[in-house]
Amino acid sequence: MKKSLLTLVIGSLGLLAGCSDKQSTTSENSIAPGAPGQSSFWSYSGKTGIGTAYETYTQGKYSDAGASGTISKVWFSIAQGVLTETMFGMIHEAQLQELQFFIQGSDPLDPKKLDEEKSDTLSTISYLSTDTQGRPTSLAYKIVNRDKDGKYEIEKHIFTDPDSQALMMRVQFRALADGITPYLFVNPSIANTGGGDSASVANNTWTASEGSVSMSLKTTANAAKGSVGFEGVSDGISEVKQTGELTNLYSSTGDSKGNVAFTLQFNSLKKDETAQWDFVLGFGETPAESQLVAEQTLAKGYDKVLAHYNGEGDAIGWQDFLQSLPALEKLSATATDGGKLLYTSAMVLKAQEDKTHAGAFIASLSNPWGDTKSAEKFATGYKAVWPRDFYQVAMAMLALGDTQSPRIAFEYLQQVQASEKIAGYTGTPGWFLQKTHVDGEPEWVGVQLDQTGMPIMLGWRLWKEGVLSDSEITAWYHKMLKPAADFLANGGHVKILWNDTDIKPPYTQQERWEEQKGYSPSTTAAIIAGLVSAGDIATQAGDTVNAEKYFSAADKYSTELETLTYTTAGSLTGEQGNGNYYLRINANEDPNDHSALGTSNAQVINDESLVIDGGFLELVRYGVRAATDAHILETIPEYDNQQLPDLLRTKYEFTFPGVAGKFPGWRRYGIDGYGEDSQTGNGYVEANNSTAGRGRVWPIFTGERGHYELQLAKANNALDTEKLRNTYVKAMELFANDGMMLPEQVWDGVGGNSAFNYPLGEGTNSATPLAWTHAEYVKLLRSLSDEKVWDRNASTEARYLK
DSSP states (O other), X not given: OHHHHHHHHHHHHHHHHOOOHHHHHHXXXXXXXXXXXXXXXXXXXXXXXXXEOOOOOBTTBOOTTSTTOSOOOEEEEEETTEEEEEEESSTTOEEEEEEEEEEEOSSTTOTTOEEEHHHHEEEEEEESOBOTTSOBOSSOEEEEEEETTSSEEEEEEEEEETTTTEEEEEEEEEESSSSBEEEEEEEEOGGGOSSSBEEEEXXXXXXXXXXXXXXXXXXXXXXXXEEEEETTTTSSHHHHHHHSSOOOOOSBOTTOOBSEEEEEEOOOBOTTOEEEEEXXXXXXXSHHHHHHHHHHHHHHOHHHHHHHHHTOTTSOSHHHHHHTOTTHHHHHTTSSSTTHHHHHHHHHHHHTBOSSSTTOBOSBSSOXXXXXXXXXXXXXXXXXXXXXXXXXXXXXXXXXXXXXXXXHHHHHGGGGBOXXXXXXXXXXXXXXXXXXXXXXXXXXXXXXXXXXXXXXXXXXXXXXXXXXXHHHHHHHIIIIIHHHHHHHHHOEEEEETTEEEEEOTTSBSSOTTSSOOBXXXXXXXXXXXXXXXXXXXXXXXXOHHHHHHHHHHHHHHHHHHHHHHEESSOSOOGGGOOSOEEOSOBSSSOTTXXXXXXXXXXXXXXXXXXXXXXXXXXXXXXXSSOTTOHHHHHHHHHHHOTTSOTTTOOEEEEEETTEEEEEEEEESBTTOOSSSBTTTOOOHHHHTTSTTBOOOEETHHHHHHHHHHHHHHHXXXXXXXXXXXXXXXXXXXXXXXXXXXXXXXXXXXXXXXXXXXXOTTOBOSSOBXXXXXXXXXXXXXXXXXXXXXXXXXXXHHHHHOO
């Protein structure tokens, strides 16, 4: 009986919102030509918002049988005012490239002229749910896009259905002039590729499919016309641009596959006329399933779905997650914006966890420079697991007072540890794979020893915080941590895919920027802290023989640190420095021989001593060296030298409209090519293999420096928390965009900027939001609140800073 009633409701919606009879007749058996369509690309990576439903764990997993009911496995992103990559299934499986409006009538004399929503409007973004202090309480968004000429306004509300595999978008379209005709353009990218899709429309339902995945669009809108086709050839929008009207209405792409698109034309609006429509994207394994999902969510209605998403009343949603974080209010008092970015960061970090593989936290829900990156082949972009970024996120969640997420994250790590369980791997077990899909499938297989030290450090910290009991950490020692510590102490042979090599720590095949081999201060810091942590855990497990081995290896690496990574004959001399500083990385055992480094991002580095970076500060963060250590203090001037030529310089200062003062930022290292073209401002994908590529400032390093300055001030008995807050915390808050998403890189004012005209300090098209940046911000707040560096390893500090 209940099912029959639902069917009646859905049927009524279909009748009320159906396309005209003329379209149904015209479209019948009409097959779109032009397969496979034009080449497909991903979307702009500077996201101003991301979202997914908050779900609770059931015995350490996400289960439809748990308290949350159906686990929603839909994620979305917003950029340039429009809905962009939307994922269903696993978090890296995009099904939609973009959804936006085109508008006819902005130029009455030219019916072929169409405004494109993402480029021809001025966009603002805000949160649909906030507390009395203006802090976001869910990842539901309100976007208002206003025509640059003031002829129309589009308001959109976007969120997902926590009880279903669906996304909902409410649109209020306001005509501010006569003769405005909106078109909705939907570009599916089913199965995480832009090609290979098929599409159809029937009964006011648009569906795209590839293999065992389907996406369906349902709407309450009374669409005047609708069509499907191949992008750039028969997609509907292409026809309007050519002829001024949509006349070829195709109901299917037939047996042909390619880059498909949906086009919906709505009735023209007069001045001051407003239309409101709800749209739902439903996902499933078959067209029938995705259509039913979309129908059911549309039948539930906007108010009910949004209330559940927010967590209002008895429903479980984002408000419940925020209320579960005991440190949130305390840390909000340390922020300079009242906690707005903190609340956002907490939700952003949690939202970047896969729900098929609980605990799998990715680096970013974006594909760097995606709008110039081909979508013809399956790729994860940053929607993948790096144990280094993963460690930052887990430690930030712990800093918020969340004990469940970091524990489950730690347990997940066994899926990405090299052993005979990894298909195709032979050799010494224990190290953690460079980059994997969330299901553990290897993608990149370089050995980065910091990514093996950090999982041990995380386990040690969870044990010390009481999240793992003595018996539990002992079990994890034998299951996962001992092989990792053995690898850090002994090294060994590895063989997987292209990688067939011998590793002898602390020499690493790749350092934290994944580009160079050698002896790295930042990598060595993580190795030493990881081994000291392993020694403590081994002692707890009763394995005193190996405990001593780990301590001895850490001591050896500490004793040799400066001999291997600190130059006393560097090329930065005179006005550039005094020749004494930590190198970013040393290619061999002699830091004074000016060896060449490998070419990376088309940048040739003939002299390793020309390259400075902030990796040496990790030695202080983890307790390997004191903030007042002479080698640390000797390196700061070169790192901060703003008189260095731009190629070598790392530090820049930023000003922001209406904000007094200058705020510091740093690049990854000198001679970094991972960023925009320094002449045109074009993105990395276009600048790659060109020496004009230039890596920009990363807000992460503002946080890293804030942690160092806290430790230095404590050592000098000169702690001024307000000064640190108003310098480093405020800078990170200013680097966030209007949606409070923190980027990987920001525009630093150097070189051509004609491609995007970025304001100074605004995130570029690299990757936003970056989980590591949000994690660094959260940890900086915790460190300043506690007046103690959150990542500092007490055992390491006690061993080396006596």
